Amino acid sequence: AQSVSQHNHHVILSEAASLELGCNYSYGGTVNLFWYVQYPGQHLQLLLKYFSGDPLVKGIKGFEAEFIKSKFSFNLRKPSVQWSDTAEYFCAVNAKGGATNKLIFGTGTLLAVQP
Amino acid sequence: DAGVTQSPTHLIKTRGQQVTLRCSPKSGHDTVSWYQQALGQGPQFIFQYYEEEERQRGNFPDRFSGHQFPNYSSELNVNALLLGDSALYLCASSLGTRAYNEQFFGPGTRLTVL
Numbered sequence: 001a002q003s004v005s006q007h008n009h010h011v012i013l014s015e016a017a018s019l020e021l022g023c024n025y026s027y028g029g030t031v032n033l034f035w036y037v038q039y040p041g042q043h044l045q046l047l048l049k050y051f052s053g054d055p056l057v058k059g060i061k062g063f064e065a066e067f068i069k070s071k072f073s074f075n076l077r078k079p080s081v082q083w084s085d086t087a088e089y090f091c092a093v094n095a096k097g098g099a100t101n102k103l104i105f106g107t108g109t110l111l112a113v114q115p
Numbered sequence: 116d117a118g119v120t121q122s123p124t125h126l127i128k129t130r131g132q133q134v135t136l137r138c139s140p141k142s143g144h145d146t147v148s149w150y151q152q153a154l155g156q157g158p159q160f161i162f163q164y165y166e167e168e169e170r171q172r173g174n175f176p177d178r179f180s181g182h183q184f185p186n187y188s189s190e191l192n193v194n195a196l197l198l199g200d201s202a203l204y205l206c207a208s209s210l211g212t213r214a215y216n217e218q219f220f221g222p223g224t225r226l227t228v229l
Contacts, residue, residue, distance in 0.1 A: 044221075096214050100212045101209055105158045
């Protein structure tokens with residue numbers, strides 16, 4: 001069965017701390033990978049995506065993620081978080097050769113950054 | 116340039132009732148997908164509409180149905196509401212249905228079933 005696992009449900013950090021959010025997927029084929037973010041009171045928006053090529057991808061607001069195929073992982077990182085990074089983060093995948101661009105999401109990680 | 120819009124914002128229904136949620140895609144987009152996000156969970160794919168047809172469906176019962184209009188807007192209908200249907204319903208639009216076509220999400224409709 002297709003699934004996405006996010007290991008941390010709730011993370012609390014102080015400003016300037018480093019962030020790493022885990023994401024693993026289970027899928028019987030090649031996938032595209034995404035991280036979405038939902039800031040308080042706002043809609044889901046794309047943070048970054050990986051389709052092919054360099055497994056280290058950079059997104060908006062200083063975020064990056066690394067695709068490790070052998071580990072079926074796509075962890076999100078940021079060297080130094082800010083209070084404004086407080087949000088819920090979702091990892092998602094879709095099938096490269098799928099009939100549609102349907103997304104399969106993880107359960108999300110709620111990040112709280114303390115000033 | 117308007118993004119994805121959804122109406123209503125909030126809705127309260129009782130068990131057994133029927134509900135219709137509406138979505139207008141981002142300007143220029145022709146594909147609409149619907150997702151259900153229960154509390155504490157990630158969004159789950161319900162179905163996708165393209166060219167006024169349902170193209171793919173997730174693991175949801177037939178009580179969930181939809182429609183896409185010629186102007187690409189879409190409706191999600193849920194019949195015989197259950198308490199478990201309480202959730203945030205998200206609409207996402209894209210230009211095309213290919214895996215590389217980015218989906219843009221609306222703010223959602225919060226449905227509460229009492």
